[in-house]
Amino acid sequence: MKTSLFLEKVTTMRLLFDPSWIDGCPGCPGPVFNDAIADYAIAGLLKQVSSTFKVKAISEGLMKLSRQMVESSSKGLIAGWEDGDDICPPFHPRPKANGPHPDPWFNRFGETNLDTGAAELIKFSPAMEAVMIAGGLKQLASLTTSAQFSKEIFAFGQQIVKSAAGVLFDEYCGTVPKPRPKPKYQENIRGLSKAVQGMGELSENA
Numbered sequence: 001m002k003t004s005l006f007l008e009k010v011t012t013m014r015l016l017f018d019p020s021w022i023d024g025c026p027g028c029p030g031p032v033f034n035d036a037i038a039d040y041a042i043a044g045l046l047k048q049v050s051s052t053f054k055v056k057a058i059s060e061g062l063m064k065l066s067r068q069m070v071e072s073s074s075k076g077l078i079a080g081w082e083d084g085d086d087i088c089p090p091f092h093p094r095p096k097a098n099g100p101h102p103d104p105w106f107n108r109f110g111e112t113n114l115d116t117g118a119a120e121l122i123k124f125s126p127a128m129e130a131v132m133i134a135g136g137l138k139q140l141a142s143l144t145t146s147a148q149f150s151k152e153i154f155a156f157g158q159q160i161v162k163s164a165a166g167v168l169f170d171e172y173c174g175t176v177p178k179p180r181p182k183p184k185y186q187e188n189i190r191g192l193s194k195a196v197q198g199m200g201e202l203s204e205n206a
Contacts (some may be wrong), residue, residue, distance in 0.1 A: 036076025
């Protein structure tokens with residue numbers, strides 16, 4: 001899974017499950033989905049991102065945690081259905097966003113824009129992407145109501161950061177960026193300017 005896609009999904013989950021993102025005021029109703037649905041969605045994302053890591057302990061650990069969350073949330077889904085919870089509750093109306101749509105930065109963040117076919121604008125090193133995923137895991141840890149699951153998700157994020165920290169500096173300093181070359185049209189303009197100036201001098205001498 002691309003890091004950008006993972007972060008976009010984390011953002012979407014915050015829009016769905018984080019009370020401060022949904023209502024934006026104290027005492028408001030909060031998320032429209034019950035806790036079991038939130039945990040089930042988080043478990044699915046953990047499963048998807050687990051294949052990103054080559055470290056066996058992290059990959060298998062995230063998969064195991066995902067399975068545990070699914071087993072736990074499935075019981076809550078049945079209980080919620082029997083209690084009469086709305087399986088498909090209505091969404092709160094969202095405020096109109098500012099800026100252009102689609103957002104050029106959000107759509108092209110580190111990957112090809114499928115709508116325009118634009119080339120990748122930003123490329124990060126593997127260690128940097130691992131740290132970014134760890135940041136996403138920290139956000140997911142705040143979206144579950146289970147203290148145990150939150151603790152375990154955050155612990156995996158810490159493990160990822162510790163693993164990446166050892167090579168992050170070397171990756172960053174290993175490739176020194178070069179200044180971009182000057183556009184050729186500037187050289188053409190200079191040449192044209194000299195040619196026009198030379199023609200002017202010839203006409204004056206004539």
